[in-house]
Amino acid sequence: MEQILEADILKKLKANFGYESFRLQQGQIIENVLAKKDTLVIMPTGGGKSICYQLPALFFNGITLVISPLIALMKDQVDSLKANGIKATYINSSQSAEEQAKVFEDVATKAITLLYVAPESLPMLQNVLNQSYISCVAIDEAHCISAWGHDFRPSYKQLSFLKKSLPEVPIIALTATADKATQEDIVTQLAIPHADRFISSFNRENIALEVRPANERVQQIIEFVTKRPNEAGIVYCLSRKATEQLASKLQQKGIDALAYHAGMSFDERSATQEAFIKDDCTVVCATIAFGMGIDKSNVRWVIHYNLPKNIEGYYQEIGRAGRDGLPSDALLFHSYADVIQLRQFIENTGNKEVQEAKLDRMKQFAEATVCRRRILLSYFGEFIEENCGNCDVCNNPPTFFDGTIIAQKALSAIYRLQGKEAMGMVIDVLRGAQNAAVLDKQYQQLKTYGAGKDIAWRDWQHYLIQLVNQGFCQIAFHQRNALQLSNLAKKVLFEGERVELTKPQVVEETKVTKKAKKKTANTTLFDRLRALRYRIAKEEDIAAYLVFNDATLREIERERPQSATEFLAISGVGQRKLAVYGDEFMEEIKSFLNEKRKTKKDTTLETFKLYQQGHSVQEIGELRGLKTTTIFSHLSKLYLEGKDVSLDEFVTPAILKRVANAKKELKNETALKPYFEFLGEKVPYEQIRVALTILQKK
Incomplete structure (x- = not known):
């Protein structure tokens, strides 16, 4: 394999994934894999683990084989790759003989770049598991191989044969959660003892951490969710019964919620997962089986209805929120009854002492009176000097x-x-x-x-x-x-x-007013873009976030690109997405801006008409159902446009002089608040706005 230049790697990163640069240690990991070195990656959920093997796959001659634990989640991964213009597929026992034959043909002809398979289905690939077909092996959720890990799966134990069968092929093992004992176990079990290890920070700063007593938690959850309309979230429960009861209670309150647990049929679970991924339902009440491997980037919150049994599980589950880097919430309900129930679960397990110690650490986290993030990170051997400022203890220290x-x-x-x-x-x-x-x-x-x-x-x-x-x-x-x-x-x-x-903390959830609840879609550009994304996703039968994730939509909303060059500069927009979706999104932006200009023009002219009729500012406000501050902003705009508006009647020469002096001191600041503070909070905002408008025209 010829040496690959960094410029070539970055070019494919932008073209296929839409990003200009790497996050965390992605660049070094990719170079390591391309150099055909075995690699262990510990990277937080949402840190971009997938790119660490998906990008190198674009440079290899053969196929990158991806071992993934759950069959139901492979389609999501494959759809994501296809949306980025990358040829990928999966193979499993639920496919027909014809579908499986097509996969083998694609492997033989190298028509695909990545092939996903569950460990149980590996025997199906015995005829192609050699170095003439396979160039790289990626093992996702690698902690499943270790009995020390929090989610041990016996089917992962068989993976040790891969290194013996493919000695020259690099193996990359990836997980979001593994303490030192688990890390050692992973490299030993996979027969890659000399693997280069890349351990990124476990700190997910965008996730706000909160723990509450489990009093009236159903009502608390209803208030929490109602306050966040249209935001996707997951509620984790210990029992199947709790998932169904909670989903039912949320439905009664008009919330799109579904249950998910192992007692449901495969088709029922798949339907729930599909509805959540495609934004057809916003809330899933689930047992811990839900969420592993789901790349849904716009999950805005995760709630734990019960105390998790260990910090690894808790960390991985909250990591399913905010994968796009936008602010997200993790709320945990803690009760004495949960601890007793978890103790009973542990009583008859093989490694009882280890599990009891892990439960104690989880309990200490939940009952902490110091920064929760420091406790969470120290568990994984990472220490921060300052308190995080984004947990309930930091924001509301106990008395x-x-x-x-x-x-x-x-x-x-x-x-x-x-x-x-x-x-x-x-x-x-x-x-x-x-x-x-x-x-x-x-x-x-x-x-x-x-x-x-x-x-x-x-x-x-x-x-x-x-x-x-x-x-x-x-x-x-x-x-x-x-x-x-x-x-x-x-x-x-x-x-x-x-x-x-x-003292016990009193939780005061602000209830959402009926007006806020009924807020219609398409009121902001983001709403319009989200509605367009949903329509396109429906037409293509893919998850909405595979079109663009929320972070990319927010940047599009902020930058409002109106040319191909501007659109391509957005993070998360690659060549394929520009070609396939660019025109529709730019058309939506132009339509929104045109409507906004028209509305603004009409609204200021309506104010001007009433002003000409001799109405006072207060009267205009009452007639139009607007605040006086809005009317003053209209009059200021009309004044600057040269309309016959006399602003001098609203501000005295003395105040005009004081604002002029403040403008000089504040070096032509445009925001009103600095003037308000500079003037000792004694001059109203309306008068400051009027004075600045007069000074601007002079």
Whole structure:
């Protein structure tokens, strides 16, 4: 293979993928693969792992074989490549004999560049698994090969034969989540011990992290989703039943939601996935089986209805949001009941100790009172010096107070209950509950009965979890989750040791007004472009984001390209997409701008007509249903256009002089806010706008 120049690589990057430059370590990884070196890539979801093997495939003589874990997701990958003008296909057991024969013919004639296959289907390829056909092997979701990984799949174990069968062919193994033990296992199992390793930052800065108590979480989810109309998102649930119940409740609120779980038939799961990928449904309530390998770039949020069992799983699942780099949200609901349920799941597993340790780390993350991103990144061995500023703890730091008396009451109740009762009963005793369970056991006669009736049930839960975290008491999981005192408790109960607690955070979701909910499509250029993208995707029977992702649409909205050269300069626009979609999108931009100009012209002239009739600014505003600030902007525009408008009546000579001085000091600043602040916030915005307009004309 001849030496490939960097300029040639960048040329194909732009032509086929629409990007001018590489992200993270993509450039180095691609050079490594082209040099036929085995490679291990650890890169966050949305970091651009796929390009690391898809771009080199364009330079190899033979085929790049891609091992992907789920058959249902291969079509998405192949459609994405075809949309970029790259020849790709997949093979699996669900295809007809004719379809499979066509794949073999395409391999033999080198009519395709990439071939996707699940590990279970590899035996079908035994006749072509040699170096005359295969130039590169990419193993996606490589953590599945390791029993240390969070998503071990036995079918991945057989992949060790690939290096023996194809000794000269480079193998590139890729995953978003692998701690050091898993990384070692991957290279050992794949027989590529000397693979060059490229480990990118795990930091997905665009994802805002938030954890909330799981009180009334269904209502919280409804409010969260309603506040984000037209935005795609995934809700992860532990049980199949929860996915169906939640999807039903969202549907009742007019939200396009579907359930997805392993109990559904293959066709039902495929239909749900297809609807989500193609923007026909905005929300999927799913068990963790959903999402692996999906390249849907416009998922704007991920919610965890239950606590995940480990940080690797949590990190990979939140990584399905914001793959286009735009701001996205990750919301996790945390409850004591989830921890108990997960402990029960772990009880009968083979590597129980490892899983319990991982669950503890997940629990620590959820209960943290310091920057969550620092905890998340430190788990993967990455450390940042500053707090992230994009998590709930950074944005709303918890308030600490002297909780010694609260702690003494709680620990005293646990002591008097002889360490035999779980958290729920401890709280009932503290609050003086009169339910049958309390009265049957005569707990109303305890000295601490009712000692904490002034504190809400959920607040007691919040305080008790903190006491567990601080080591004053512990949960005996093997004794029906009873709360028991530790040695440290004696210091609080008998030696007056001070205990610091945090106040529970109050979540205030702003409800969406009916007006905002009913906001029609096509009101902004982005809406218009999104509607056009959806129509094209429907016609081509592909996912909407394969036409252009949201980040590219936002750039088109911002730059408003009206020529082929301008359109090609947009990130995410390659030669094929320019040729296939460019004209329609530029036509939509021109149409939008023409309509906007016409509307603006009409609206200012309507104001001018009323002004000429002698109406005041307030009257014009009332007649037109517009704010006075808008009317003043109309009059300023008309004044600059030379219309017979007298602005002097709205501003005194003294204020005009002060604004002129501010303009000099602010070096002709055009935004109004700096003037407002410079003038001590005493001159109204309307008068500043009028004064600047007069000064501009002078």
